Amino acid sequence: MRRKKILAGFLLLMVSTLVLGNLYVDAAKSENRHKNPITIYLAGDSTVSDYDGKAAPRAGWGQVLGGFFDDKVVVENEASSGRSSKSFIDEGRLDAILKQIEKGDYLFIQFGHNDQKIEDPSRYTEPYTTYKSHLKQYIDGARAKKAVPVLITPVERRRFMAEGIARDSHGEYPKAMMELAEEENVPLINLTAKSKALFQELGPEGTKDVFLWLEEGEHVNYPQGVEDNTHFQEEGARRIAALVIEEMKELNLAPLKTRILK
Numbered sequence: 001m002r003r004k005k006i007l008a009g010f011l012l013l014m015v016s017t018l019v020l021g022n023l024y025v026d027a028a029k030s031e032n033r034h035k036n037p038i039t040i041y042l043a044g045d046s047t048v049s050d051y052d053g054k055a056a057p058r059a060g061w062g063q064v065l066g067g068f069f070d071d072k073v074v075v076e077n078e079a080s081s082g083r084s085s086k087s088f089i090d091e092g093r094l095d096a097i098l099k100q101i102e103k104g105d106y107l108f109i110q111f112g113h114n115d116q117k118i119e120d121p122s123r124y125t126e127p128y129t130t131y132k133s134h135l136k137q138y139i140d141g142a143r144a145k146k147a148v149p150v151l152i153t154p155v156e157r158r159r160f161m162a163e164g165i166a167r168d169s170h171g172e173y174p175k176a177m178m179e180l181a182e183e184e185n186v187p188l189i190n191l192t193a194k195s196k197a198l199f200q201e202l203g204p205e206g207t208k209d210v211f212l213w214l215e216e217g218e219h220v221n222y223p224q225g226v227e228d229n230t231h232f233q234e235e236g237a238r239r240i241a242a243l244v245i246e247e248m249k250e251l252n253l254a255p256l257k258t259r260i261l262k
Contacts, residue, residue, distance in 0.1 A: 036104075037071075037072050037073060037074045038072060038073050038074070038104060038105060038106065038255065038256055038259065039073075039074045039075075039076055039101070039102070039105040039106070040065070040073065040074070040075045040076070040105070040106045040107075040108055040256075041076045041078055041097045041100070041101055041105065041106065041107045041108070041147075042062040042065070042075065042076065042077045042078055042079045042108050042110075043078055043079060043088060043093070043094065043097060043107060043108070043109050043110070043111075043138060044060075044062065044079035044080075044083075044108075044109070044110040044111060044152075045079060045080070045081065045082065045083050045084070045110070045111060045112075045113050045114055046060065046079075046080075046081035046082060046113070046230070046231060047060055047061065047110070047113065047154070047155050047230065047231065047232070047240075048060045048061055048062040048077070048079035048110055049062060049063070049077065049079040049080055049081055050062065050063045050077050050079075051063065054221060055221065056219075056221055056234070057212070057214075057219060057221075057233045057234045058212050058228075058231050058232070058233065058234075059232055059233065059234045059236075059237035060077070060079060060231075060232070060237060061155070061232065061237045061238075061240040061241040061244065062075065062077040062079050062108075062241075063077060063237060064234070064237050064238050064241050065077075065241045065244065065245075067238075067241075068241060068242070068245050068260055068261055069259050069260060069261060070259050070260075070261055072259050073256070073259045076097075076100070078093060078096070078097055079110075080093065082114060082123075083111070083114060083123070084111055084113075084114035084115040084117070084123035084124070084125060085109075085111035085112075085115055085125055085131060085134040085135055085138075086115065086122070086123060086124070086125050086130065086134050087114070087122055087123045088111070089134060089137060090122070094137065094138060094141060097141075098141045098142075098144075098145060101142065101145050101147045102145065102146075102147065103145065103146035103147065104146070104147070104148075105145075105147040105148070106147060106148045106149075106150055106253075106256060107138060107141075107142040107147055107148070107149045107150065108150045108152055108189075108244075109135065109138045109139075109149060109150065109151050109152060110151075110152035110153070110154060110155070110191065111131075111134075111135070111154065112131075112153065112154030112170050112173040112174065112177070113154055113157075113170075113230070115127075115131050115173060116170070116171065116173065127171065127172040127173050127175070127176035128172065128176050128179070131173060131176050131177075132176055132177075132179070132180045135151065135177065135180055136180065136184065139151075139180075139184050139186055148187070148253070149186055149187075150186070150187045150188070150189060150251075150253070151177050151180065151181045151186050151187070151188045151189070152188070152189045152191050152244065153170075153173075153174040153177050153178065153188070153189070153190050153191050153192040153193070154170050154173060154174065154191065154192055155191045155192065155195045155240055156168070156169055156170070156192055156195040156196045156199060157169040157229050157230050158199060158207050158208075158210070158211045158229035158230075159229065160199075160203075160204045164203055164204055165200070166196050166199045166200040168192075168196070170192060174190070174192040174193075178190070187251050187253060189244055189247040189248065189251070190247065191240070191243060191244060191247070194243040194246070194247060195240060195243060198210075198239065198243065209233065209235065209236065210232060210233065210235070210236030210239060210240075211228055211229055211230070211231065211232055211233065211236055212226055212228035212231045212232060212233055212236075213226065213227055213228065213233075214226050245260060248260070
């Protein structure tokens with residue numbers, strides 16, 4: 001009887017060891033899949049930021065960016081509606097990112113829409129002076145943490161001339177950002193030019209499917225309809241995010257480029 005108990009105990013120990021061993025292997029595999037992920041932090045305005053279901057189908061391009069990468073990339077979207085390069089810093093939002101960002105991570109920076117608001121001193125920046133000096137704080141902060149800053153010129157608004165020609169809507173801000181990128185040797189995604197070319201291709205009517213244009217009664221969240229020439233519908237946000245991905249490939253941002261889904 002005693003021998004049977006010893007044998008049963010031995011078998012139970014063997015089974016337990018095998019089960020726990022398999023669990024450990026599975027846990028290790030899972031950990032390795034997510035070990036040392038690259039994190040992309042997004043600093044920007046309402047064209048980049050996340051929106052909840054109450055605002056659907058409105059979406060920022062940062063909200064959908066993560067879907068273009070494998071599970072080794074994490075997107076932390078810290079963009080917030082109404083912010084400029086100045087107010088984002090003044091509210092402590094850049095500091096919050098810099099407390100988390102680590103070596104090898106990326107900081108994507110898109111501002112310009114609200115920097116133009118000359119009537120609001122809490123947000124306004126002048127393109128070639130205060131706009132550049134504020135953007136440099138993002139660059140310096142990322143580099144101090146051994147992260148990679150990437151400047152992104154502001155995505156265009158939906159504006160057309162009578163002849164159907166897409167118009168510029170950001171004045172000197174994109175040029176000022178490009179100038180800073182050259183001075184500081186920072187990778188730059190020219191989303192202004194990319195988005196303008198896309199909008200020109202789609203034309204005044206086609207761009208309504210990119211931007212938040214809805215007929216009365218078309219969506220429960222916008223019962224009166226909406227004609228928004230700044231913010232995107234979900235599919236439009238994906239198209240803008242795809243432009244960002246295209247530019248990333250051209251910049252050859254390694255190792256981030258290798259994590260883009262085919």
